Amino acid sequence: MSQLFLIVSAILGGTGVMLGAFAAHGLKSKLSDDLLSAFETGVTYQFYHALALFALAFWLKQSYSVWFVASGYLWLAGVILFSGSLYALALTGIKWFGPITPIGGLLFIVGWLSLLVGAVKSGAGS
Numbered sequence: 275m276s277q278l279f280l281i282v283s284a285i286l287g288g289t290g291v292m293l294g295a296f297a298a299h300g301l302k303s304k305l306s307d308d309l310l311s312a313f314e315t316g317v318t319y320q321f322y323h324a325l326a327l328f329a330l331a332f333w334l335k336q337s338y339s340v341w342f343v344a345s346g347y348l349w350l351a352g353v354i355l356f357s358g359s360l361y362a363l364a365l366t367g368i369k370w371f372g373p374i375t376p377i378g379g380l381l382f383i384v385g386w387l388s389l390l391v392g393a394v395k396s397g398a399g400s
Contacts, residue, residue, distance in 0.1 A: 275338075279346045280331035286353060290361070293317050300363070309364040315382035316360030323349040323382065330389075341392025348385030352378045 279371050294317045301310055304307025305373040 275346070276334040278329060279327045279334065282346075282350055282393050283324050283327035283331060286320055286327065286350075290317055290320045290324055293320070299312045300328060305364060309367070312360045316357035316364075318352050319382070320357040323353050337396050339392040339396050341388050341395060343384045345389040345392065348381050351380035354378070355381060357362035 286352075294314070297310060297313050297317060300323035301313060302306060307312065310376045326349055327346055330342060330349075334346075352384055355374055362368065
């Protein structure tokens with residue numbers, strides 16, 4: 275599981291750099307400020323969770339927990355739904371992508387709560 279999360283982290287981080295550069299150089303003159311901001315928010319949250327997965331991959335080598343694994347999968351699903359819906363909304367202008375975004379946000383939150391439960395149950399702070 276650790277290796278999978280490390281690979282996914284690398285993919286999310288690398289594509290985050292590419293998408294950020296695409297927004298800054300390719301989309302800046304083509305999108306409204308609101309749509310560009312939405313796209314950039316997607317990139318930001320993708321990066322946050324790429325870094326979280328990176329740390330989680332290393333933590334799993336020290337302390338395995340189904341709660342930690344659930345966190346990783348929830349964050350990945352969150353990136354797909356949250357960031358993906360913002361990218362789709364910004365690039366297509368199709369408004370029905372908007373309601374998908376909060377579902378991804380909820381998955382992020384549940385992923386962080388899962389990490390908390392795993393940390394408490396494993397005594398990660400001691």
